[in-house]
Amino acid sequence: MSATLEVPASFRSSALRPGTLDLLREAVWEVLSRRRLIRYLVQADLKAKGANTLLGNLWWVIDPLLQMGVYVVLVAIIFQRSQPDYPLFVFAAILPWKWFRASVRDAIGSVRSQDRLIRQIKFPKIVLPIAAASSGIASFAFGLIPLTGLLLIFFPHRASAYVLLLPAVALVQFVFTMALALFVSAANVFFRDVAIVARRGLRLWFYLSPGLYSVEQVHDIAGGQSWVGVLMGLNPFATLFEAYRAVVYDATMPDWRALALLLAASLVLLVIGTWFFKRLEPSFAKVL
């Protein structure tokens, strides 16, 4: 009997169509059993990104600061639409947005760029978007250095212990990003314009989210029309930016109810995304 255990047998046929629950269970098992692979992929990605630049990972610190500089000049000095302590105000939104944008962009190409590997060996493809979405955490973490610097050196009156709640907000964003990553990475295998649409869409999304401006400004302009508020509430990044700003800029508790709602919605989206990805996975090798 021991000999039979040593020999794994496999049976494949199109007649075996796994149900939704089986697919989800399989996905969880694949991710758990390939933790090391995901770690390797993240390391390789970080190495590749660091190796091709002169300043390496220093860009993760410089880049958001540069972008902040641009918006400060544009909004605060040219358009005179400033908020008090505008650099910190806008930095609290730029940092998470850069993380989100980079993660989604990396995830979109994550499956397609491994087309040769996919046609050559059998492995759970779900690790690719997960690794892509995870590797962004490093640059986000590095971005916390200039954030801390800004808070402590230039705006010490804004600093508070609430900043320590930032990882909780980031976690909600991470779950949401992961869900989206699964959808776009699988869809991009079949339609190449996903990447093009995403690039334009992301830009529009940022300007429609209260990143450069505050939610209050929008309400002032809308003049009490409630549908604007409803629309704003449907944007995950309205909730997220508000939450980041609460802990970094306003030194208050974030809106826990809104965050919890977003987390719940993201988890549902994550489950649907996993199912979507697993359903399409068998055709990847044929289409690529």
Place this chain on the structure above:
Amino acid sequence: MSEATPGDGWAIDTRGLGVRYSLRFTRKTTVRGTLNNLLRRRNRAMDFWALRDVSFRVEHGEVLAVIGPNGAGKSTLLQCLAGIITPDTGVVEVRGRISTLMSLNVGFDSQLTGVENILLAGAFLGHSHEWMMARLDDIVEFADLGPFIDAPLKVYSSGMRARLGFSIATAVDPDILLIDEVLGTGDQVFREKSKARIVEMVGAAKAIVIVTHDLDWVTEFCNRALLLDHGEVVAEGAPQDLVELYRERSARVKSKRARRAERFLEAAQRGEVAARR
């Protein structure tokens, strides 16, 4: 499943295998293109069968050669056996651990070093870290890359990549080895070495399926052959016979093509081609 021990019985069993490719999603699909096709109802004739009703068995200790012209479905067959593609019809049953060895120019990550790529490959294939570490020295030694093993893969020559790939795929101790068109790679010394290893694996009652155009290899090392054409099994049997059959068939195809070209030329000279339009 009590008979499922290596050394006796079959390792691979396929019954009525069929793989259909949908040409609707090729590399260059865009949403617009797909909508266009849907609107104009250009849906028909977009499927083609890369494999149709393929049935065969590979016993333990057997080396099966799959031969056939380009586009016969040889690589698709290997992809099916490896589990990369799920067949659209029929059944593939496999007993044992599979390792695949396909076009070896593909490194896993060109930024990483040889050793890092070995570990990455192991992680992709689902081997545990301890398991890979135990075999790391063997793989490095067999690849015989010297100091290059610690250099990033991007500086490797294609022969060096092939050696690394072959070492990984065979050192992981597979029960079943699937090889696609890779035996011609590497220098003379490494070619001898890889042949020796394959012979050794056959001795250890491992099943091997090889796709190759090297017909001498087929007659020398394989004990059975399968001739594929247009996704269907033409014949199955002793390597010697099949190689002969294959050579005859390709000669026939060649002469047929030559005749057709001749006729076309003659017609063109008489100006008939233009008139037929």
